Amino acid sequence: MTDTTTSAAITEPIVPKPVSGTVDYLDQRVGAASMIKGLSRKLFPDHWSFLLGEIALYSFIVLLLSGFFLTMFFVPSMTEVHYPEDALPVTMQGVEMSEAFASTLNMSFHVRGGLLMRQIHHWAALMFVGSMVVHMLRIFFTGAFRKPRELNYLVGFSMLILSLLAGLTGYSLPDDVLSGNGLRITDGVVKSLPIIGSYMSYMVFGGEFPGTDVIPRMFTLHILLIPALILGLVALHLFLVFWQKHTQYPGPGRTDKNVVGYPLFPVYMAKAGGFFFIVFGVLALMGAFMSINSVWNYGPFDPALVSAGAQPDWYMLFLEGSLRLMPGQPEFVILGWTLSLNVLIPAVVIPGLLFTFLGAYPFIEAAVTKDTGEHHVLDRPRNAATRTSLGAAFLSVFIVLLVAGANDLVATHFGLSLNAITWVLRVLFFVLPVVVFVITKRICLALQRKDREVVLHGHETGTVRRTADGRFYEVHQPLDEFERWVRVGHHVYRPLQLAPAEDANGVRRPGGRLDGIRTTLSRFFYEDRVEPVTPAELATAHSHGEHDQLPAGESSRVGELTSTSGTSH
């Protein structure tokens, strides 16, 4: 034994020599041992819904790989060329088109695997945005955005916006009729911006639409700037997940002060690493078997052409729907300046409001609860009834806009009047969120009461007993303490009781007005609530036998809000 190294690997052969050697080498240079110590056995909680963010991450990696392949063959130029007479597809031979379109055709028909990579790239893009949205819904509905994760929520929110931009710029690159009209709509929207709109249009297109600059510019944005920003945010996002440790679903033994799960090495490396290959595999199979964006069917861009029944990629559909729903009247000329509210409202104001709600929600809820504690145990959506209902109402607006974006297809497929559909959707845009809010809230509260019911009286077994004196009753199976904990462990917020804005002498106190808003909001959020069963309630329920009612007046608040509990048999 030499004294030049003090590595533990020499004294005790815990790991094979190549491993200890590598770790020793890296440790002496970059301190690898403490990194391994800190990270390798770090615990991650397990739940299927935690895979949603992983799908987004892996789709993004697939996007980078397939995108790199495509850049090797794509020519981002709007120079007009004639497609060769001997090249596929036959319908495009000799047609005048931009180099961008020609190189897209060439890579689809004459580069082996090129069409595959184009289709993988497109499917991966749809999957990327889709999984981000669903991941965000999971975060929203389980309250994972609460302190200390508000900032990471904003990082994710920024990535969503950037991914929409990535989609828009990438979709435009092949320079086909569909994407060209997409750009044209973008131009129309940009022009509607007050004062600067016309100049912004010039800025995007390097002059008048379509010009010859927009595709090279979008190419650079699409392959360099936007992915670099997303990559940076991905790194920050993941770092914060590590640093703050992952949230966990409520369950026995799980608290805000611990993490219950499996270690990174080996379980998560195998599961998460394996999941990358699953996502890649599925996307590759989609690219192999499911045709997407066959641009040769649309032809090269021509400002006079458009195809009916065309929809943008799904993540842009809500904007399209918003534009379609808006009536045309609110365009005004004020002192000679044109204000196009019929474009501004659907394309800027409504998406702005929707995204502001999403981005601001964690801060609104924090203000309403005045809760300054750290939350690492997730909410079951039913236990945050108002949040869940707001989320559902938000989704209903989004879905109305999606349907509106496809109103022509709805009309042709179901043989309905396009104008009637549009009018129905215009009404639903305002009415549906309210209805969905109320219904969702009732469902959440009902589910909470059901939880109380099950905790107090156990599961129905379907076994009916007859007692010696002739009474019938159903045997209920009581919950064990682990099963029960999920239903009774959550915290219930109550409306804030803040001091009034004015004291008895009518003197305003500082911050009084803000507190007023806070109180009102807090009442909106937490006035309707169902308290979880307390040990006392459970004891009372049991002392009366499994099939007895909860006596009235046990707890006045609980009594009035849970009038259904205990009366169902």
Add this chain to the structure above:
Amino acid sequence: MSSHEQQPSTEVARSGTDGRLPERFENPGLAPHRHRLADSDPKVSKRSERQVVVIFLISVLASIAGVVGYFVIPLDEPSILDVRLSTLVIGAGLGLGMLGIGVAAVQWARALMDDAEKVEDRHPMSAGPSVQQQAFEMLRDGGSEANIARRPVLKGAVGGALALAPLAFLVPLIGNLGADWDISKFARTAWRPVRGGDPERYYQGQYRYLAVDPQDRRIKASEITNNNIVHVIPHGLPEEEHYLEEKAKAVVLLVRVDPGLLKESAERADWSYEGIVAYSKICTHVGCPVALYEQQTHHLLCPCHQSTFDITDAAKVVFGPAKRALPQLPIAVDEEGYLYAKADFDEPVGPSYWQRER
């Protein structure tokens, strides 16, 4: 703590007898771990191992098949079938190759790796008031060493320099992006009468002939049959500079309707010719081509957002998100019966913009 087989309710009831129940239930701690069959039965775990190996093998075979597919299906002189086959084989090879690795790894983790959940403590994000205090002190010390306090001019100078320096980068960038920034081009199209124009393209060297898109063939009024739509560009435009930009503004739809149906205002009475009217094809909403014509109703429909325009009534909006009517192109015929434009549109075509009425 009671064992988990016991009915927990008895415990609550018991503690209830001395009248001191806790306000809330207490977290019972982790439920006891239930072992898998494979943990005790070596046969089961051996079978799981075989499954994992087989799935890895499928992956290996698929990857090989994908590479072989690359070589055996060349696309030098391809047919559509070759393209399709190549895509399928390479894609299936890549897909199954990847999927196999993923499924095998996950199955390995699920069936063979230790599945007992472990517990680790969390620590609050904040290191606490004493560390915060140290941080504040460091900031204070650093600040006082920088000697910035009570030097407002220095602060202002730093701020000013930092605010201005990026401008030398941003102004050239943004300044160049918009080329000549001449947004008055929005209001002019290739239909504008010229002086001394090519008589092939311009009637009397002044007024642009109408031509069929995309053949660029001049149109006689007599060719236009009743209630049919013709897509029109300025004659000779495809050979000119900025063809696409000009076309994006100048495309026109020509329709002949029964002159009795046309509701024409007095000042536009001579803009049509024997029931033939010409309207801009660019939607006044956000600029899509208004390409669909309903012969029964004489309505033009934009397929993008369904703005609907009535051809018989000055192309006014009857439904949808557009506000303004489609601009009308005044037309006439020359001695041989060819259609030409008497003037440019009297307003900018396409989507609205702030300076539109200026």
